[in-house]
Amino acid sequence: xxxxxxxxxxxxxxxxxxxxxxxxxxxxxxxxxxxxxxxxxxxxxxxxxxxxxxxxxxxxxxxxxxxxxxxxxxxxxxxxxxxxxxxxxxxxxxxxxxxxxxxxxxxxxxxxxxxxxxxxxxxxxxxxxxxxxxxxxxxxxxxxxxxxxxxxxxxxxxxxxxxxxxxxxxxxxxxxxxxxxxxxxxx
Ligand code: SF4
Numbered sequence: 001x002x003x004x005x006x007x008x009x010x011x012x013x014x015x016x017x018x019x020x021x022x023x024x025x026x027x028x029x030x031x032x033x034x035x036x037x038x039x040x041x042x043x044x045x046x047x048x049x050x051x052x053x054x055x056x057x058x059x060x061x062x063x064x065x066x067x068x069x070x071x072x073x074x075x076x077x078x079x080x081x082x083x084x085x086x087x088x089x090x091x092x093x094x095x096x097x098x099x100x101x102x103x104x105x106x107x108x109x110x111x112x113x114x115x116x117x118x119x120x121x122x123x124x125x126x127x128x129x130x131x132x133x134x135x136x137x138x139x140x141x142x143x144x145x146x147x148x149x150x151x152x153x154x155x156x157x158x159x160x161x162x163x164x165x166x167x168x169x170x171x172x173x174x175x176x177x178x179x180x181x182x183x184x185x186x187x
Contacts, residue, residue: 001109026154076168087169
């Protein structure tokens with residue numbers, strides 16, 4: 001897909017903000033992994049898509065190395081205050097729906113895609129981690145943070161805001177994309 005078509009797809013799906021992701025700005029940082037280990041979200045060591053279940057930073061680096069381009073997508077909404085959990089959950093749900101819709105749209109157009117979302121994988125009501133293998137390894141979605149990406153930094157490096165002001169909440173995700181080569185395209 002050309003960049004303009006990709007951005008148009010994100011707009012049509014309803015994302016509030018989006019931009020092309022320069023893969024050279026993707027840096028996987030041990031400091032971000034340390035933030036995961038502090039476990040403020042309560043998901044560290046609880047989900048196959050979160051650390052340590054999603055692999056070491058070296059493994060994540062290897063996984064992302066083949067991708068040539070990408071897109072950053074955001075959903076931003078209003079909250080009454082920092083205790084307005086209902087609005088936060090509603091915006092998060094909307095973001096996950098948009099994210100899944102864009103993934104479905106992109107799948108047939110790219111040779112490979114690595115979606116990195118916001119928060120832990122919530123496909124199953126209860127993750128099988130660590131007792132049994134992931135039920136849907138091809139569908140589980142890790143967060144940008146779980147891969148060691150500092151979201152505020154990657155947003156800044158790609159010219160998109162991360163913070164939209166008081167009484168707002170934003171959810172950010174990205175898709176790393178491997179386009180087909182011209183000789184691999186279907187006739
Ligand atoms: S797909 Fe299910 S088992 Fe796999 S990481 Fe997500 S929640 Fe866990």
